[in-house]
Amino acid sequence: MMTLANRLASLIILLLLSCSSPEKNLVTINGNTMGTTYTVKFFPKTNNPEEIEENYILIEKILKDINQQMSTYIPTSEISTFNQSESTDWFFISEDFYKVLERSFKYYDLSNGQYDITIMPLVNLWGFGPDIFESPPSETMIDSVKAFIGQDLIEVDKEKYEERF
Numbered sequence: 001m002m003t004l005a006n007r008l009a010s011l012i013i014l015l016l017l018s019c020s021s022p023e024k025n026l027v028t029i030n031g032n033t034m035g036t037t038y039t040v041k042f043f044p045k046t047n048n049p050e051e052i053e054e055n056y057i058l059i060e061k062i063l064k065d066i067n068q069q070m071s072t073y074i075p076t077s078e079i080s081t082f083n084q085s086e087s088t089d090w091f092f093i094s095e096d097f098y099k100v101l102e103r104s105f106k107y108y109d110l111s112n113g114q115y116d117i118t119i120m121p122l123v124n125l126w127g128f129g130p131d132i133f134e135s136p137p138s139e140t141m142i143d144s145v146k147a148f149i150g151q152d153l154i155e156v157d158k159e160k161y162e163e164r165f
Helices: 004-018 049-070 078-084 095-110 120-125 139-146 158-164
Strands: 027-033 036-042
Touching: 027 049, 036 049, 049 078, 049 095, 120 139
Parallel strands: none
Antiparallel strands: 027 036
């Protein structure tokens, strides 16, 4: 069965094949990812439909890779594996995950700790995550969760990371 994205790519290829002008045409590639949609527009180097298809495949691969690293909705993603770990042992992360983590520390510092990537347990407690919300949490529940969150609890060993990459 052909997916919507594959049908769109096929449609784009057919449209390009029907163009007889030697000028380059603006190409639009659309798709679904991460619970939303994306649109990429570009002028191809040539009017070769294979170039368009290659770009479509590359875009899809990049988005799939990002999802496999950063999606909290994919239980086997890198970030989900990290979040589910109960160990305090060092956890090796990919280069992209490292860059996102490093940037998050910048925003954590700039906001005096208001931007905090460890907040999900508190978000869940208030019913904004996947957990079922029955009633507002008690102060005791909030305090117990707050004891285990805080971006300042995450350590990054830059030397170990740099050795790997």
